[in-house]
Amino acid sequence: MNADCIIIQGSNMAEAHPVGFQWVVEAKLRGAKVIHIDPRFTRTSALADTFVPIRAGTDIAFLGGVINHVLSNDLDFREYVVAYTNAATIVSERFADTEDLDGLFSGFDPASRTYDESSWQYAGNEDAGGDSEETGARRQVASALQHESHGPGIDSEVERDETLQHPRCVFQILKRHFARYTPEMVERVCGVPAEQLLEVAKAWAAASGRERTTTLVYSVGWTQHSTGVQYIRTGTILQLLLGNMGRPGGGILALRGHASIQGSTDIPTLFNLLPGYLPMPHVAQHERFDDWIGAIRHGDQKGFWGGAPAYATSLLKAWWGDAATVDNDFAYGYLPRISGDHGTYRQVLDMIDGRIKGYFLLGQNPAVGSAHGKAQRLGMANLDWLVVRDLFEIESATFWKDGPEVATGEIVPEECRTEVFLLPAASHVEKEGTFTQTQRMLQWREKAVEPPGDCRSELWFFFHLGRLVRERLAGSQDGRDRPLLDLTWDYPVHGRHDEPSADAVLREVNGFDLVTGRPLASSGELRADGSTAGGCWIYTGVYAGGVNQAARRRPGSEQDWVAAEWGWVWPANRRILYNRASADPEGRPWSERKAYVWWDDELGRWTGHDVPDFQVDKPPWYRPPPGATGAEALAGDDPFIMQGDGKGWLFVPTGLVDGPLPTHYEPAESPLPNRLYGQQSNPTRVVYERADNPRNPSPPDEHREVFPFVFTTSRLTEHHTSGAMSRTLGYLAELQPAMFVEVSPALARERGLEHLGWATIVTARSAIEARVLVTDRLRPLRVDGRPVHQVWLPYHWGVGSGLTTGDSANDLMGVSLDPNVLIQDSKVGTCDVQPGRRPTGPALLDLVAGYRTRAGVASMAPERIVTAEQGRG
């Protein structure tokens, strides 16, 4: 809303986030320019000032072109870059770039497809990087997800050249790395005319600097790629170079896809995280409490992860109360351990292989909503038991009797061994609690109506499940039952169904003094000595003063423009993170227009419109004493307080599995060779090479003409994800009443597709059918001298329940993952499109098998993943 320019890429914000889009409209009414970059013209494009069509999966090449333009023309915000980023830091002389190694970085081990990071380190810190065995282990547990927020450790004192001239300083490395991302190259790779790239680059740079700020918006159109993390890194580099981080109207907005997906990352539903981004202990690496804590705080590192012992101890005290003592390392032994990849796709394959016996599904419909639908359903069909809690009888509860595999004979209902327990869930208006949204804002929700019949909240379900299990185990002398029996499981209940108090849970999450019971006001009050409890350190303060701060609803018209009294934002009700960067190194606002947080000399403290993201009494000229660690080691002009060196990272020396800089790789499935390097695709990506997870051929494989088109999937406003909450409602189902595929008029002509007729879309995994919408909103791009057709599918439909049913786009997907966070690359693949309906029954399997034979994927030769000259043998 305060931005001068809004770049939306990898996001269909108007359709998938219509409520948040009101602020884009507001900014537009105030004069902001809106630019949308997307494979397809969407309802977001309709409101943008500029729309740039791009080939799916080439965003790093496009942004690399923007970075190249900024660096070649000295358009960066130089004072900001020198003071607040690691541009000046000198990198090890052992570092070699993709420029030198045909698309690989130094330290690559072709056998394990992992990197030894030591050559990526800052000069003099070469010991700090993990070897390839360690990075391989990190890939298994998606530890970049943890490191990203942990500010991986590096020495606080590093060699810098603030003239940015040293050939090994980050700034010069960046310049060389992106030098080949010229407008002409972008045109060849992305299909974006050079002049359109320059238009975007100029607009972005012109709306950045002292007086202006540009905001960058992305969603899962960026994350769901085999290079997803590096997409966002590229955006980060640009926003740091242009000085847009930590400032009003700037930043990078990662739009979350559901009402509280942010909340379920903060207090996680992920296998590798504990609340507040504390890593789940690894069985081999974190045997003792001190190993675990040491891995989080990285020894003498600067920054606020120095408080890790207090955060971790308070979490253990919140969960195990009096049973967590100094003598037993606060019951650290009770925490479950991970031993490797237990991500959702690994789990599905483990179900197919019979290694997982039981499964809980809450608010998730993987039979329709997750990549590789067939694997999802076959996995669930091989369980002993499956608990599904949902508002409706979703496909994930009925796959055994009416799923697509019943038609093909792959699942026989009479023989399917899975016992399904379908339990009705209360909807969000039938229970109280908080949502945490995209802005990290917690908003308390009252219960509006009683849930009907047997519908119950998740809180009720887990509380009473835990109660019953504990009753069953009562008196057990078995040591393995202690973690359950010692849990603090004493939430007050109310009402005729003994509903646990969500308010009491929020108090525990906030944390309290174990002696006085006083709710804590900030995470700084958490203690490592066991005298405080706190369920999620970043949420401490949400119950400050014994008041539910998330329930505040003072209207915007009754407060200032930052509106600090609307809900509560973690951490510490701070609306913009790293906002120290909104002031110059001396602590003065960069400009009056963009003033936000500044140093007040008279008061001797930081002040401004928001809660300063800095120690409030640390002056801009503060320099840490030698040997300082933690927060004390941050200088008065180190705004990025969670990073090991207090700087924004243009170059990432440690923490990422696939390289310190983003590099364009083609998607795992692509009809085109990589024009930038010999390395075709992300060499470190996670693959599960199995007969039931085939990949369409991509260069340098032969037969890729069998799957000549690019497809991508996303959402419509009218439906929600797998359609479980929208295909079941008449008012929504009638607005988008059928599964369809969007194709360009050119492709329709080429393949004989008729508007409103049927088309069959085929990959090596499956074939689905959809009604055809021929639209000018899709058009072939000219890429490297030839036309590339892209088709688009919504992924809301499934076979089974609902007022409207249809084939599921996710059945087309295989499983191939980003190596940093194990997210699937479900935003791009290759396919064939033919007119007419697909065959039914076993004939469908024959059709797909025929395609596999012609594409040469039936032979199951190992995938050729390492294709760079330097990586071969």
Added chain:
Amino acid sequence: MITERSRLLGSLDPAAGSGYVEPPPRVGFFTDTSICIGCKACEVACKEWNGIPQDGIELTGMSYDNSVGLGASTWRHVAFIEQRVAAPGAGGDETGVRWLMSSDVCKHCTSAACLDVCPTGSLLRTELGTVVVQDDICNGCGYCIPACPYGVIDQRRSPDGDRNVGLAQKCTLCYDRTGAGLEPACAKACPTDSIQFGSLDELRKRAAGRVGALRAAGVADARLYGEDPADGVGGAGSLFLLLDDPEVYGLPPDPVCTTRDLPAMWRRAAVAAATMAAVTAFAFLGSRS
């Protein structure tokens, strides 16, 4: 029962013209289609609040418009229009796209023909200047349907068992919400404020300001629709900011209150009748003589 006399009286305040003494300010909608994102929240909110039945799960292929048009069970309707336009920097090739979206609704005309033709008084002018149908009075004669110059009002035909099947149905401007100080459901649900509710005087000013701002920003085709009290319906209670000709959105370019000529017709009919009577009388009288 208050009868509609506004058109005959030529009053610009239809409520006063209908006999309300010192009515509250006339209210209406301003729909700014330049910021509509086509989310259809207005359609859903309208159906939820007014208990309108679902009316057909069928893919039309008309872009993202699957509710087709206003009708007895669609009181807000979002039109989607895909246009080929010159792409910037493409040498005038029509490879660019423009996607217009616009949420249509009853115009709540100053001169409302549906009111004029209603034989039962079911169609009512409210004190707020809006036009509503009273379900319990409507006899389903259907006269109002061809009377509407916009094709807004219609008889509900399905589903079987719905209490209003056979009756004329259309937007009430949420009379049951506005009376309680709430804005209509569609305006409340609109995330971008494309749909605004308020006093018509205020909305007219806002609309004029917005069209001026858009034109100043180079959007030459921006125009208002329904704001002119001199138009064929005496000005609408629902104003629109459009980005193309009204026909493009399925709106009549020059709507005329279908009963506009009735007084003249009646006068002519009366003159004709009187003449006929006189001639007849003369003929009889003449023949006697």
